[in-house]
Amino acid sequence: MKNKEELKKWMFLILFAIISFYIINNISIVWNVILFLISVMSPFILGAIMAFILNIPMTKIEKQLNKKIENKRITRIIAIIISLLIFILIIGLISFLIIPEIIESLEKLVSNIPSLVNDAESYVLKLLENHESVQIEIKEMFTNINTSKIISNLLNYIVNGSLSFISGLISSLITIFTGIIFSIYMLSQKEYLINCFNKILKAFLNNKKCKKVQEICTLANKTFSNFVSGQCLDAVILGLILFIVLSIFRFPYALLISVLTCITALIPIFGALIAMVVGVVLIGISSPLEALLFILIFQIVQQIEGNFIYPRIVGSSVGLSPLWTLLAITVGGNLFGIIGMLIGLPIASICYAIFRNYVNSKIKESGDIQK
Numbered sequence: 001m002k003n004k005e006e007l008k009k010w011m012f013l014i015l016f017a018i019i020s021f022y023i024i025n026n027i028s029i030v031w032n033v034i035l036f037l038i039s040v041m042s043p044f045i046l047g048a049i050m051a052f053i054l055n056i057p058m059t060k061i062e063k064q065l066n067k068k069i070e071n072k073r074i075t076r077i078i079a080i081i082i083s084l085l086i087f088i089l090i091i092g093l094i095s096f097l098i099i100p101e102i103i104e105s106l107e108k109l110v111s112n113i114p115s116l117v118n119d120a121e122s123y124v125l126k127l128l129e130n131h132e133s134v135q136i137e138i139k140e141m142f143t144n145i146n147t148s149k150i151i152s153n154l155l156n157y158i159v160n161g162s163l164s165f166i167s168g169l170i171s172s173l174i175t176i177f178t179g180i181i182f183s184i185y186m187l188s189q190k191e192y193l194i195n196c197f198n199k200i201l202k203a204f205l206n207n208k209k210c211k212k213v214q215e216i217c218t219l220a221n222k223t224f225s226n227f228v229s230g231q232c233l234d235a236v237i238l239g240l241i242l243f244i245v246l247s248i249f250r251f252p253y254a255l256l257i258s259v260l261t262c263i264t265a266l267i268p269i270f271g272a273l274i275a276m277v278v279g280v281v282l283i284g285i286s287s288p289l290e291a292l293l294f295i296l297i298f299q300i301v302q303q304i305e306g307n308f309i310y311p312r313i314v315g316s317s318v319g320l321s322p323l324w325t326l327l328a329i330t331v332g333g334n335l336f337g338i339i340g341m342l343i344g345l346p347i348a349s350i351c352y353a354i355f356r357n358y359v360n361s362k363i364k365e366s367g368d369i370q371k
Contacts, residue, residue, distance in 0.1 A: 043175045047182030050087075051190075056225050058083040058187060080187050084180070094259060101256035105282050220350050227346040234313045235265035238272060238305045245301055251294060253282045272302055324348065 023030050038045065058079045065075040186193060197217075201210045239262035246254035261275040276298045284291035332344020 043178035044182050046175060046179035048186065050179055051183035051186040052224070053228060054080075054083045054087060054183060055187060055190070056229060057086060076188060080184060083187075084184075094263065097255060097259050101253060105253060105256070105285075108285060216350070216354065219353055220346075223346045223349045223353070227349070230313050231266055234305070234310050235262045237309060237313070238262070238265050238301070241305065242298070242301055245297060246294075249293075249297065251283060251290070252286060253279065257282070272298075272305075276302070324352065 061082050062075050062079040065078055066072065069075050069078075198210075198214065201213055205213065239258045242261050243254055243258035246257065251257075257275055257279040260278055261272050264274040265272045276295065279294055279298065280291045283294050328344045328348035332348070
């Protein structure tokens with residue numbers, strides 16, 4: 001019996017070594033196959049992600065409805081509909097706030113091009129006031145600048161970009177619609193899917209290993225759910241703080257920059273910097289000096305949020321201290337970029353919880369009452 005078990009292990013190791021060797025020697029082919037499969041499965045991957053996110057409010061809504069409605073099937077349907085409506089309302093509200101601001105900023109950019117060119121000419125001439133020969137060349141250079149051509153090229157770029165955006169949006173909407181349908185199916189049948197997963201585990205693993213995998217999956221689900229909730233709360237807090245500060249100092253585009261910050265802040269710690277760059281460009285069109293002041297204010301708010309608010313809200317939601325939260329995000333970002341920042345914290349929290357439970361079980365086995 002032992003010989004058979006050892007033979008199985010050796011066969012598994014040999015098969016694993018052959019597959020690993022093939023993957024290493026054909027990494028480009030394997031990577032292209034993976035990308036192709038991801039593109040084909042993208043609606044279902046998106047649907048699974050949406051189902052996971054929508055399950056967070058749906059579960060809470062369902063608990064409240066179960067207190068008033070006895071039929072669980074009806075409560076599930078109502079909870080799914082309410083969760084989807086909340087999701088659609090949030091997307092619609094963001095679009096309603098951002099699109100008019102973007103159109104206004106583009107109009108201002110086009111109308112300010114002549115004055116920007118004149119201001120740039122005056123500034124350069126002032127810097128070179130002691131060099132008359134260079135000033136003459138600078139004046140000739142600015143005289144040859146055709147502002148109407150610049151505006152026309154910019155408008156063409158905006159139109160072409162808008163057309164490509166619309167075509168890409170139509171394709172994305174089809175993918176999103178398919179993903180929503182798939183997510184509704186997953187949410188309505190989540191108990192059935194969990195049972196299928198448990199049956200597969202029992203078919204291939206013994207009871208002890210099966211229980212261990214189920215515990216890890218439960219822990220992962222809880223950790224990622226808390227992470228998503230904490231991340232969204234932190235993004236809203238950052239956006240509100242920034243909106244209040246920008247409004248107090250009467251910065252233009254305060255609402256647009258704050259909403260963009262809310263969206264990009266879903267990327268931990270560093271995501272809001274994307275909104276800062278957009279804000280600098282928009283404000284810099286009207287006043288470069290005001291743009292510099294905006295950078296200073298944004299950095300102060302970002303440092304306060306990133307070092308004090310974020311680790312306490314998101315870190316506590318996943319069970320990590322502020323120190324370990326910053327460490328997990330930094331290491332994840334350095335290893336895998338933006339994806340690493342997104343998943344580094346919940347993965348670190350899961351590993352920490354598993355290791356903590358293992359240490360506590362060992363302490364209990366040794367008879368030491370301290371934990």
